[in-house]
Amino acid sequence: MTAINSELIIDGNILRKNISYIKDKLKNKSKFMAIIKSDAYGHNIEEVVGDTKDLADGYGVVRIDEARKIRSLSDKKILLMQGIYSNDEFLEAMDLNLDIVVHNQDQFQIVKENNIFNNLWLKINTGMNRLGFEINDFMKIYNEFLSNKKFTLMTHLAASNEKNAISNQNQFKLFADLSRKMHEDVDKSIANTGCIMNFPDQSYDWVRCGIGMYGGYFKDSKIETAMTLRSPIVNIRKIKKNDKVGYDGRAIAKNDMLIATVYLGYADGLPLNIKDGTDVMINEQKAKVFGRVSMDLTTIDVTNIDDCVLGDWCEFFSKDLPISNIAKSNDLISYYLMTGIKSRVKKVYKRAN
Numbered sequence: 001m002t003a004i005n006s007e008l009i010i011d012g013n014i015l016r017k018n019i020s021y022i023k024d025k026l027k028n029k030s031k032f033m034a035i036i037k038s039d040a041y042g043h044n045i046e047e048v049v050g051d052t053k054d055l056a057d058g059y060g061v062v063r064i065d066e067a068r069k070i071r072s073l074s075d076k077k078i079l080l081m082q083g084i085y086s087n088d089e090f091l092e093a094m095d096l097n098l099d100i101v102v103h104n105q106d107q108f109q110i111v112k113e114n115n116i117f118n119n120l121w122l123k124i125n126t127g128m129n130r131l132g133f134e135i136n137d138f139m140k141i142y143n144e145f146l147s148n149k150k151f152t153l154m155t156h157l158a159a160s161n162e163k164n165a166i167s168n169q170n171q172f173k174l175f176a177d178l179s180r181k182m183h184e185d186v187d188k189s190i191a192n193t194g195c196i197m198n199f200p201d202q203s204y205d206w207v208r209c210g211i212g213m214y215g216g217y218f219k220d221s222k223i224e225t226a227m228t229l230r231s232p233i234v235n236i237r238k239i240k241k242n243d244k245v246g247y248d249g250r251a252i253a254k255n256d257m258l259i260a261t262v263y264l265g266y267a268d269g270l271p272l273n274i275k276d277g278t279d280v281m282i283n284e285q286k287a288k289v290f291g292r293v294s295m296d297l298t299t300i301d302v303t304n305i306d307d308c309v310l311g312d313w314c315e316f317f318s319k320d321l322p323i324s325n326i327a328k329s330n331d332l333i334s335y336y337l338m339t340g341i342k343s344r345v346k347k348v349y350k351r352a353n
């Protein structure tokens, strides 16, 4: 007998479709780095590499153990997007033939001491104020060490989803002005998904695309959610008007209702703060969360769902119920939901065909 479980099903065909759609915006002018940090945003890093070999020109990760894992699967460029934090990591990165970001003086010191200047991505702070050299500090390094070296100049946008945010124009200008001071062989990279979609003319030599591939970009309905999170109904009960459901009696019945309880809770990665009224899908019909998410269970109003029985699947997001919907209606972002699903949920990766 197999135990019931909630499932996270990942569809490689959707992933590939999203990538092709996004690459069309670039008209082959830029190389495509598939960002697969954090286990490919929860999609399974090895499977995603396997499914994207012909579509990606490189891969971006944060942890060196991720890079190690995929180096055996791909000889494409692999960028360590936060670079290295020790000499040992630097040596391993060189050994694995990784590209590394250098975002501060301490990291550049390690590079200098080893006197190896291959495969560097110099990260500039243009306003995000998180990582990256100030422009004047970078120019000193450039003039002293890099003016005859091939490398990539990069920066990261703080508000790429907001087409009208003034910060984008400020960041683009700082980056363009700096770019013009570089020698001819310096590659450049700004664009994440939001930038590709909103400012395709800022794509330069490399784009770094994460959330769009996975379908969590919310401003273009042609991009589809590649993950389905679904959970079986384990109980159905009738309740009366004014009855309360779940912890703290958060949800109060305005009429007689039918309540389904599903086998998924915050210990599976469904956030505790999911609100009453959040849409889910049962038997291709929309139902709504009713009551606070518990550790192992969530309660759903199925009063108006036809033919709903024990064992039916309740979908929290899928191709037909975009992950950005549940994210937006709960003041979350799709990145957070994707990377939050816990290991006890059964993960099924369906390779592209």
Ligand SMILES: *Cc1c(COP(=O)(O)O)cnc(C)c1O
Residues within 6 Å of the ligand: 035, 037, 081, 156, 191, 192, 193, 194, 208, 209, 210, 211, 212
């Ligand atoms: C995560 C990350 C990206 C990808 O961003 P998306 O919004 O998911 O496309 C790009 N660049 C850097 C430096 C990142 O850390």
